[in-house]
Amino acid sequence: MKKSYFFTALKITLSLFLVCGVIAGAVALAYSVTINKYNENVANEKSNAIAEIFREPGAEAPELTLGDVDLPENSPKSVKEVSKVLVDEKTVIGYAINITGKGFGGEISLMIGYNADGSIRGVKIISHAETPGVGTKATTNEHLSQYNQKSGELTISKKKGDDIAAVSGATISSKAIHAAVNEANKLIIKVINEGGSAQ
Amino acid sequence: MKKKSGFLTQLKEGILDNNPVLVQLLGMCPILALTTMVSNAIGMGLAATAVLICSNVLISLLRKFIPKQVRIAAFIVIISGFVTVIEFIMRAYVYSLYQSLGLFIPLIVVNCIILARAEAYASKNKVLPSAVDGLAMGLGFTFALFIMATIREIIGMGSFLGIPLFGDFYSPATIIISPPGAFLTLGLIIAVVQKIRNNAEDKAQIAKMKAQAMGEAKEEKDA
Known part of the structure; x- marks a missing residue:
């Protein structure tokens, strides 16, 4: 009696184990087949955003190369990546910071391009999960272009006189983007001061 | 079950008579959250259909091997496992769709339609009918998502599949694409479906009663 119970339990465990093993194998296979393509997609998206930021109006997207920059010490966790933007593989024309902000619907991933002097060249949204038609108003180029050419600690509100006009109805989204940009503005000063270290 | 008519009945069952969303009221989470845009709704529906077919087939194949206790x-x-594989495939080959669906792809795992079909159908039936069942239920789910997203996108954003339908004079009723709007739209759609189903049932009942009455009258005459 006891023995048969033991064998039933063993049989159940083994068959579940087998199912799990086979599925895990299949998932691992699918992962190894698709991972390169996925990384390519992510990298493409980021470099497209950078190219878009550094494009002269009306001109074709320029040939840019990106150089890695070490993150300054004590950088906040929201900073994902800092790169130098080079033309002809030697002249540094600016920097790009990939940073995330906490939006209404989750993480907002931003690409912020800087001129060599540390002023903002342009801000692009890479991904977000804001409410369509509401929070997405803060992700339009019209709103984001307010940041262009600005630097340092910026203020935001719906009143006049502040650096950035918040979007009514999308307060949380625009503030999330704003906080991320300010964070990156602090960071870029450090990056430029440390300048040579990464070259 | 006859072969060809079986296929069609199963398909009709999944899409209309026993629609997983509109009749069985399963899979409420994606139907409420992902129907703000038609493109997202179709993407979600097809991803879930793929998972449903694959899992139904495999579960049906393994139905004698898997001990009932576990x-x-x-x-x-x-x-x-299938959801993860589908997620990998989507982020490699349809990256923009993967981004707009975001968290909802892994959440297909807990979509109760899929577990419900595994438990109620695939674990008791042969492989082919199970595959057809997965297809039918998946299309039913997609159909419901599509209807709801069409209504919400047109009213709430003034566009269809991202193409603006009206000029600038139309200011979209954003409540419809916000969460309360999802409940409102879903409630109204289910009410309409119930009305149609009730009418059909009533008609069937009346026809049956008529036939009975005629039969009785005939019997009386014969007597």
Whole structure:
């Protein structure tokens, strides 16, 4: 009696184990087949955003190369990546910071391009999960272009006189983007001061 | 069950008579959250359909192998395996769709339609009918998502599949694409579907009663 119970339990465990093993194998296979393509997609998206930021109006997207920059010490966790933007593989024309902000619907991933002097060249949204038609108003180029050419600690509100006009109805989204940009503005000063270290 | 008519009845069952969303009221989470844009709704529906077909086939194949005591655990492992594979494929080949669906792809695992079909159908039937059942239920789910997203996108954003339908003079009723709007729209759609189903049922009943009455009258005459 006891023995048969033991064998039933063993049989159940083994068959579940087998199912799990086979599925895990299949998932691992699918992962190894698709991972390169996925990384390519992510990298493409980021470099497209950078190219878009550094494009002269009306001109074709320029040939840019990106150089890695070490993150300054004590950088906040929201900073994902800092790169130098080079033309002809030697002249540094600016920097790009990939940073995330906490939006209404989750993480907002931003690409912020800087001129060599540390002023903002342009801000692009890479991904977000804001409410369509509401929070997405803060992700339009019209709103984001307010940041262009600005630097340092910026203020935001719906009143006049502040650096950035918040979007009514999308307060949380625009503030999330704003906080991320300010964070990156602090960071870029450090990056430029440390300048040579990464070259 | 006859072969060809069986296929069509199953399909009709899944899409209309026993629609997983509009009649069985399953899979409420994606139907409420992902129907703000038609493109997202179709993407979600097709991803779920693919998972449903694959998991139904595999579960049906393994129905004699999986001990009944751990069947739910085994089903969930199989379903989540397929969902993960589909997620990998989507982020490699349809990256923009993957981004707009975001968190909802892994959440297909807990979509109760899939577990419900595994438990109620695939674990008791042969492979081919199970595959057809997965297809039918998946299309039913997609159909419901599509209808709801069409209504919400047109009213709430003034566009269809991202193409603006009206000029600038139309200011979209954003409540419809916000969460309360999802409940409102879903409630109204289900009410309409119930009305249609009730009418059909009433008609069938009346026809039956008429036939009975005629039969009785005939019997009386004969007597």
